[in-house]
Amino acid sequence: MKKITPQQQRVLDCIQVYIKKTGFPPTRADICRELGFKSPNSAETHLRALEKKDYITIESGTSRGISIKNKAVIDNGNEYPVIGLVAAGSPTLAEENIERTINCPKSFFDSNFDYFLKVKGLSMKDAGIMEDDLIAVKKTSEIKNGDIVIARLEDEVTVKFFKRKSSKIVELEPANEDFQNIVVNLEQDKLHIEGKSVGLLRKN
Amino acid sequence: MKKITPQQQRVLDCIQVYIKKTGFPPTRADICRELGFKSPNSAETHLRALEKKDYITIESGTSRGISIKNKAVIDNGNEYPVIGLVAAGSPTLAEENIERTINCPKSFFDSNFDYFLKVKGLSMKDAGIMEDDLIAVKKTSEIKNGDIVIARLEDEVTVKFFKRKSSKIVELEPANEDFQNIVVNLEQDKLHIEGKSVGLLRKN
DNA sequence: TATTATACTGTATATATATTCAGTATTTTA
DNA sequence: TAAAATACTGAATATATATACAGTATAATA
Numbered sequence: 024m025k026k027i028t029p030q031q032q033r034v035l036d037c038i039q040v041y042i043k044k045t046g047f048p049p050t051r052a053d054i055c056r057e058l059g060f061k062s063p064n065s066a067e068t069h070l071r072a073l074e075k076k077d078y079i080t081i082e083s084g085t086s087r088g089i090s091i092k093n094k095a096v097i098d099n100g101n102e103y104p105v106i107g108l109v110a111a112g113s114p115t116l117a118e119e120n121i122e123r124t125i126n127c128p129k130s131f132f133d134s135n136f137d138y139f140l141k142v143k144g145l146s147m148k149d150a151g152i153m154e155d156d157l158i159a160v161k162k163t164s165e166i167k168n169g170d171i172v173i174a175r176l177e178d179e180v181t182v183k184f185f186k187r188k189s190s191k192i193v194e195l196e197p198a199n200e201d202f203q204n205i206v207v208n209l210e211q212d213k214l215h216i217e218g219k220s221v222g223l224l225r226k227n
Numbered sequence: 228m229k230k231i232t233p234q235q236q237r238v239l240d241c242i243q244v245y246i247k248k249t250g251f252p253p254t255r256a257d258i259c260r261e262l263g264f265k266s267p268n269s270a271e272t273h274l275r276a277l278e279k280k281d282y283i284t285i286e287s288g289t290s291r292g293i294s295i296k297n298k299a300v301i302d303n304g305n306e307y308p309v310i311g312l313v314a315a316g317s318p319t320l321a322e323e324n325i326e327r328t329i330n331c332p333k334s335f336f337d338s339n340f341d342y343f344l345k346v347k348g349l350s351m352k353d354a355g356i357m358e359d360d361l362i363a364v365k366k367t368s369e370i371k372n373g374d375i376v377i378a379r380l381e382d383e384v385t386v387k388f389f390k391r392k393s394s395k396i397v398e399l400e401p402a403n404e405d406f407q408n409i410v411v412n413l414e415q416d417k418l419h420i421e422g423k424s425v426g427l428l429r430k431n
Numbered sequence: 432t433a434t435t436a437t438a439c440t441g442t443a444t445a446t447a448t449a450t451t452c453a454g455t456a457t458t459t460t461a
Numbered sequence: 462t463a464a465a466a467t468a469c470t471g472a473a474t475a476t477a478t479a480t481a482c483a484g485t486a487t488a489a490t491a
Contacts, residue, residue, distance in 0.1 A: 028467070045286070046294025048251050050448055062470045067450070072467080082249070086290035086448050086477060090250025127331065132430050151429065153355035171431070225355070225427035226336050227375070232437070254478060266440045271480070276437080290447060290478050436489070447478070452471105459466065 025076040033058060034069040035078055038089060048089040103127055105139040105157060125157075125224075132222035136161045139224065140173060140182070147171070147182055150198035152223065158182060159222035171220040176205070177213060182220070229280040237262060238273040239282055242293055252293040307331055309343040309361060329361075329428075336426035340365045343428065344377060344386070351375070351386055354402035356427065362386060363426035375424035380409070381417060386424070 027035065037057045041049040049057070054066035070089065073079045082088030103125050125139060139157040150171065152158065160173050172185040174195055183195035183205065193214060195205040207214045231239065241261050245253040253261070258270035274293065277283045286292030307329050329343060343361040354375065356362065364377055376389040378399055387399035387409065397418060399409040411418045 030468070042250075045292075046246075046252070046284075047286075047289075047291050050290075051450085052448075060469075062472090063449080064451090064471080065469055068468075080250075081449095082251075084449070084477070085251075086254070087251050088249075088449085125335075127335070131329075131331070148355065149352075151352065151355040151357035151360065156355065156427075220431065222431060223360075223427070223429035227424065227426060234438070255480085256478075264439075266442090267479080268441080268481090269439055272438075285479095288447075288479070292479085432491095434489100434491075437487080439486080440484080441482105442484105443482085444480085445478105446480100447476100449476085450474085452473085454470080454472105456469080457467075459464100461462100461464075 027073065027076055027078060031069055031072055031076075031078075034066070035073060035091070038079070039091060042091075048087045050087055103136070103139055103159075105141055107141045107143075132159050134161055134221040136221050137218065142182060146197040146199050146202045148199045150184070152182065152198070153225070155225075157224040157226075158220045159224065160218045161221045162218040164216055166216055166219055173217040173219065175215040175217055176207065180217070181205070185216075185219075231277065231280055231282060235273055235276055235280075235282075238270070239277060239295070242283070243295060246295075252291045254291055307340070307343055307363075309345055311345045311347075336363050338365055338425040340425050341422065346386060350401040350403050350406045352403050354388070356386065356402070357429070359429075361428040361430075362424045363428065364422045365425045366422040368420055370420055370423055377421040377423065379419040379421055380411065384421070385409070389420075389423075 034054060037054055038049060041053060041057065051063040051066040051070070054069075055061065055063055058066075060066060070079065070081060074081050078092055080090050080092060082090075105125055136159040138160055140160050142152055142154060142156045142158060145154060152171075158171075158173070166172055166185050168186055170185045171182060172195075173180065173182055174185075176195075181195065183197055186194040186196050188194055191209050193207045193209060195207060197204070238258060241258055242252060245257060245261065255267040255270040255274070258273075259265065259267055262270075264270060274283065274285060278285050282296055284294050284296060286294075309329060340363040342364055344364050346356055346358060346360045346362060349358060356375075362375075362377070370376055370389050372390055374389045375386060376399075377384065377386055378389075380399075385399065387401055390398040390400050392398055395413050397411045397413060399411060401408070
């Protein structure tokens, strides 16, 4: 994180306070009023400097299009991201994968968790996991036999029961007789366990 | 707090999501784009309705000058009771029936709800409702065919699909082939609908 | 039954706002 | 020591945006 000047800090603080107070970001003119500048270009150049140093983003051509970058937003509060289980692609916490967030107490499930995963398909239906259910996922590699895991095989992400058969063989077991067990040879196949289910949420 | 229409709720949600995503409120045109309106006045009138009902404030003459009133947002953090579904006995909110409470935002499920009901048995397993799951119950008598209802027949409380067959006959349909439909003749039997399921919560 | 609220389309416009250009001056960096 | 960054004023402008006005249609309410 690049250093910012005291004056740039004042502008950044001003933006933060303004949003806190009004609910929306300031215009260039608003910043001038708050900090006593006489030209909107004073605000403009400070904003561009803050953008260059990666403290804010400015949406071009958009009124009040300032937003403060806040890398800690997802981790700190009680906002948990909902991530779509796309057929190919990992459920990372990259912003583009976040459908929305859900506000929920940290201690909501018996164990801490990191995000909600939206389920596609019915491969776990006999375990009571239906399409569009939200699984509370805890990122962990401490997996016990019988745990419901979120596993990535190559680029495919699935939710299955975890069954270790031997030191080399793991089976990913669905809860639906229409689906087959997935046998994974750890020496050949690239298996990554994203985490395990610690709870479930359904809206209907 | 005055009631808002489903469409107004959509607009309110849209604003909330937009702010979450971008860091600043939407314009009228943004709302139109998100919700498929073709005239900015569609957004305008909805906004005015939401303002009148005190869900938002609109800063006059100010671009993106929408802010969501705290009441609508911070009015979460409620304690919801968890009630055991005992074979005989009604899931009333009497203190002796409350196992514990769960803290959860008001808008957690798509509809408001009143309490959690802890499920016994597997009569709804094909609907993804398993033993010890917690159903979010909304106390209401507005039941549509196919809704999952919490019904009391004499002193027995069950969770089933609701199917109205005629003006006199209602069927309570399980989601498990090991169980039988319950046919209720409204003229003979005392059927009371406690409410319907608006969501589900599982901890494992 | 009349009235109000809801739910839109469509057009028009004053103005709020971002943004560029032209300067001046000081400080920091290479 | 030259170049770049900082820190402003001041004016101009294209456009993003709120907002009013004129309609149409349906649902809810009194």
